Amino acid sequence: MEKHLKSKVTINRLCYKGLDVFAQKGYHNTNLNDILRELCLSKGAFYHHFKSKEDFFVYIVQNLVAQKIYALLVEPLSVQEDPLSAITESLDRALEPGKSNELIYGFMLGDFLTELDGKQEQVSAYLKDILQMWEVNMIEMLKKGKLDGHIARHIDCEGVAAYIISSYLGMRTMMMNHNPKQAKYQYLQQLRHYFNSLRPTAVRA
Amino acid sequence: MEKHLKSKVTINRLCYKGLDVFAQKGYHNTNLNDILRELCLSKGAFYHHFKSKEDFFVYIVQNLVAQKIYALLVEPLSVQEDPLSAITESLDRALEPGKSNELIYGFMLGDFLTELDGKQEQVSAYLKDILQMWEVNMIEMLKKGKLDGHIARHIDCEGVAAYIISSYLGMRTMMMNHNPKQAKYQYLQQLRHYFNSLRPTAVRA
DNA sequence: ACTTAAACCGACCGCTGGGTCGGTCAGCAT
DNA sequence: ATGCTGACCGACCCAGCGGTCGGTTTAAGT
Numbered sequence: 001m002e003k004h005l006k007s008k009v010t011i012n013r014l015c016y017k018g019l020d021v022f023a024q025k026g027y028h029n030t031n032l033n034d035i036l037r038e039l040c041l042s043k044g045a046f047y048h049h050f051k052s053k054e055d056f057f058v059y060i061v062q063n064l065v066a067q068k069i070y071a072l073l074v075e076p077l078s079v080q081e082d083p084l085s086a087i088t089e090s091l092d093r094a095l096e097p098g099k100s101n102e103l104i105y106g107f108m109l110g111d112f113l114t115e116l117d118g119k120q121e122q123v124s125a126y127l128k129d130i131l132q133m134w135e136v137n138m139i140e141m142l143k144k145g146k147l148d149g150h151i152a153r154h155i156d157c158e159g160v161a162a163y164i165i166s167s168y169l170g171m172r173t174m175m176m177n178h179n180p181k182q183a184k185y186q187y188l189q190q191l192r193h194y195f196n197s198l199r200p201t202a203v204r205a
Numbered sequence: 206m207e208k209h210l211k212s213k214v215t216i217n218r219l220c221y222k223g224l225d226v227f228a229q230k231g232y233h234n235t236n237l238n239d240i241l242r243e244l245c246l247s248k249g250a251f252y253h254h255f256k257s258k259e260d261f262f263v264y265i266v267q268n269l270v271a272q273k274i275y276a277l278l279v280e281p282l283s284v285q286e287d288p289l290s291a292i293t294e295s296l297d298r299a300l301e302p303g304k305s306n307e308l309i310y311g312f313m314l315g316d317f318l319t320e321l322d323g324k325q326e327q328v329s330a331y332l333k334d335i336l337q338m339w340e341v342n343m344i345e346m347l348k349k350g351k352l353d354g355h356i357a358r359h360i361d362c363e364g365v366a367a368y369i370i371s372s373y374l375g376m377r378t379m380m381m382n383h384n385p386k387q388a389k390y391q392y393l394q395q396l397r398h399y400f401n402s403l404r405p406t407a408v409r410a
Numbered sequence: 411a412c413t414t415a416a417a418c419c420g421a422c423c424g425c426t427g428g429g430t431c432g433g434t435c436a437g438c439a440t
Numbered sequence: 441a442t443g444c445t446g447a448c449c450g451a452c453c454c455a456g457c458g459g460t461c462g463g464t465t466t467a468a469g470t
Contacts, residue, residue: 006417006467025324026233026319028233031456031458032457032458033457033458041418041419042419043460044418044419046418047458047459048417048418049417110319111319113378113381114315114316115320119234131378131379131382155398156391156394156395159392159395160395162376162392163391163392163395166375166392167375168371169378169379170315170375171367172319173315173318173374173375174336176318176333186361186364186367186368187364187367187371190368193402194398194399194402197401197402198398215448236428237428237429238428249448249449250447250448251448253446253448254447258429
């Protein structure tokens with residue numbers, strides 16, 4: 001195989017495995033040796049491609065997590081006219097339990113932020129950026145929805161976006177005690193109730 | 206001072222400082238040496254009273270966190286007839302930024318659960334218990350409120366409780382990027398919107 | 411074929427931090 | 441006085457893990 005390609009393949013293997021392990025065990029609890037052993041790679045291979053564990057993590061966040069969040073939670077917001085429906089559907093899709101290895105990307109942001117806040121300011125800045133990207137896009141869409149008559153005029157779009165994201169991030173912690181499928185169903189149900197309270201009274205379902 | 210009393214004092218100092226540091230830096234990021242140095246105590250003193258770091262943490266969770274959660278978030282639910290008002294007020298009070306050292310106890314549960322899940326099953330079991338105590342009490346009160354006509358009959362109380370707690374836990378992550386006072390205000394505002402959607406239509410504000 | 415450099419190996423380093431252990435000292439009982 | 445016990449000290453131990461570095465293999469250029 002070409003060297004260039006081989007390098008790419010190795011980096012990819014490292015990143016996907018890294019994402020997997022980081023998501024499962026958190027940043028501090030994850031050690032490189034475990035990842036390397038599972039991939040049959042050496043310390044040298046790792047430090048040939050990345051200059052530190054932190055660098056590695058940031059690379060993963062920017063290249064895998066950010067893109068997934070965007071594709072799953074940001075981009076779908078603008079394809080529909082009614083922002084509340086768009087949000088509901090995007091979350092529905094994001095919560096769909098895919099193949100076994102599929103990760104629920106949105107959640108990880110919250111987890112990592114919780115773990116790295118305070119310490120590791122560099123890293124958490126990147127995480128915050130991603131969350132904020134989601135938030136500002138949602139606010140934008142909500143405001144647009146207000147103009148189009150999908151949302152009552154007195155509603156505070158910033159507050160709504162923060163509330164939606166909060167509940168989404170928090171659900172992870174709750175889901176650990178419950179059946180995921182049921183939790184998803186319940187969550188979306190309550191989200192719909194909440195959304196109904198945001199609509200102009202004449203349109204309320 | 207009597208020996209017995211002196212021991213209690215030391216344990217108390219350790220626990221309160223420990224709670225403080227754990228809440229700020231998380232479990233893994235907290236090291237005993239820092240705590241000990243700040244209290245001018247030695248390793249020996251610590252391991253005379255606690256058999257491990259984990260033991261120490263569990264002791265704190267069971268003795269300080271659980272009680273505070275109960276007093277702040279569980280007990281107040283039953284003093285009022287309308288559960289939705291009771292919940293709003295308890296969260297309002299829980300989110301009130303008290304004295305500088307006051308901790309927002311509810312949040313920590315979510316943080317620790319997020320950090321310790323997977324690994325450290327013993328510990329996270331205790332944390333889950335506390336969360337569940339909150340949840341089942343809330344469900345109970347919601348069901349009672351339904352009978353009393355404060356909540357619409359078709360509402361799924363389990364789902365509502367999970368949704369409330371989720372949003373509460375998740376708000377911590379969001380609040381890190383925002384002004385806490387404004388975040389609290391926005392949060393309660395949206396909570397009220399949501400609650401309005403749960404009331405019987407005739408009573409809806 | 412020879413050179414070069416990237417990809418990779420794995421032994422090693424050093425720090426961090428949980429945990430140990432022998433010792434000291436104060437207070438209390440006999 | 442004597443002995444005992446519980447509170448506490450702090451030097452030390454050691455495992456884990458991030459990071460280093462000299463060496464080896466392999467693919468590509470000439």
